[in-house]
Amino acid sequence: VSQSRKTESEYAKALGAFYTDSQIADFLVWWAVRSRNDTVMDPSFGGGVFLRAAATRLSQLGGNPAGQLLGSEIDPVVHREIVSKLHDEFGVKKDNLVLGDFFRLEASRLGKVDAVVGNPPFIRFHLFTGEARQRALSCAAVQGVRLSSLSSSWAPFLVHSVGMTKPGGRLAMVVPMEIAHAGYALPVLDFLGRSFGKITLLTFRRKLFPHLSEDTLLLLAENKDASPAKFVKRDFNHLGQLAEIQRGDRLPLAGTRIDGEALQQGRERLIEYLVPKKARELYRKLKHTDHFKSLGELADVGIGYVTGANDFFHLTHDDVRTWKFPERYLRPAVRRGRALAGLRFLDSDWIQASRLGEAGYLLFIESAEALPETVRRYLKHGAALGVDKSYKCRTRSPWFRVPHVYEPDGFLSYMSGALPSLVSNDACAVAPNSLHILRLHPNSIMPCDAIAASWQTSVTRLSAEIEGHSMGGGMLKIEPSEAERVLLAAVLGSARRVAQLTWELDQLIRRGNWQEAQMRADNIILKDIIGLDGSDCSLLRCAARQLRERRSSRSLTA
């Protein structure tokens, strides 16, 4: 049984087959289908929840669902079952519900429609491969949209769907939150802006699919071909509020205007609009003053080295003793974000982390010449284990020289429940790609420990919530390019004060007093050094807390 369950869920994952709640489908269909004559398409109809809602809606409006519903679905079992149900229940023409890949469907096959509704499959790029991906990307290219090969399947689905919408028509879909923060989604946002008169993004305090790690929002696009689009967003507490709008108990879809151009160019993120207005305006104002810098203006953030076989290249004290490695082939390495205590990563932290298996040594061979016998023996042992044939190792020469090993100025953890840890590298350690590394620009105006102190203020906490992105389980993930956009107070010319503060914050954080560290950093850096007043600090602190709480309430079980 467990084997067949596993296979079922793997199959669902490969097809992105997670079906929509009827409350969501009813609402999207209610919004998109306005007249008895509307034709409606679901490009990947799965269990048919959208088509059933559309049939009901058309019947209520006095239309005839039999000939007005169109769709495609790639899963033959589901297709057969749903086509026969929709045929029996509503007389839907079987020919209009195509079995196959949506990207093989040309607009001429079913004709353009008044309304596209649905929930496109979400298949990440590493599973969305081969011919299927090529076809999808070519369909997007036909619409003039160049999608990167990192795109998940929903992106070309959305673009191809827009191409099937009639002038004046509407599109209403469930889309992953990635539309609001992923780099690969920018051309999609741009295309939506060029294709419709208005785009409304609906977000929810509670997750729409609580059992899935993927966070989603609802996209409503109207007035096809009346671009450029006005962008609007609206945040709801829960799904029940959609039904209130449908019943007319709540105001129709008025929302807050957002800067579509800034969103399409990646200059702003949707999440900024979830910050209360006063705090948002203050944050934007600060962003443009000399007192604040983005982390990328001070340092380069990148990923750590890639060994290709971590267990082989990372050694414990015991390994070093057993194999008798000479010291010159060893570099102290830190491997886990958990090991980054306080604001400084010290030798004592490295020793402690090594005991816990979170740090150790990297076997670092710069030149293959004149290797001592002990090292050669270890490499032979690796080759016997097949390490030299692993993907990364076989593509470099010699296979055992790990490239891009830098001793950075600091480290940054990339996944965290609260704020990612940023610490200075006082232990002169190196780190693999389980951590981000910071290298100060030659002309950086702040040393790394001052950056680590400034990282604790409410401005940075708010900024990290805005620039990073929420992962399943309520975690905050921050990619190097996102980290480089995080805002920091620039503390200049107060070296002694900052050194004292850094020491205090280091102690507080090591004891787990995060809140006190934040208050202390706000008081000294934001108030005393930069000159913000107390009420500004509270605004920023509250906004950061709100975003964090919203994110953590989106854990899978919430």
Ligand SMILES: C[S@@+](CC[C@H](N)C(=O)[O-])C[C@H]1O[C@@H](n2cnc3c(N)ncnc32)[C@H](O)[C@@H]1O
């Ligand atoms: C997220 S589910 C949504 C199904 C349905 N619209 C709903 O909301 O309940 C995505 C569906 O896309 C189908 N699918 C995946 N790739 C497809 C493709 N290339 N063409 C058509 N359907 C596809 C899957 O089999 C799955 O039924």
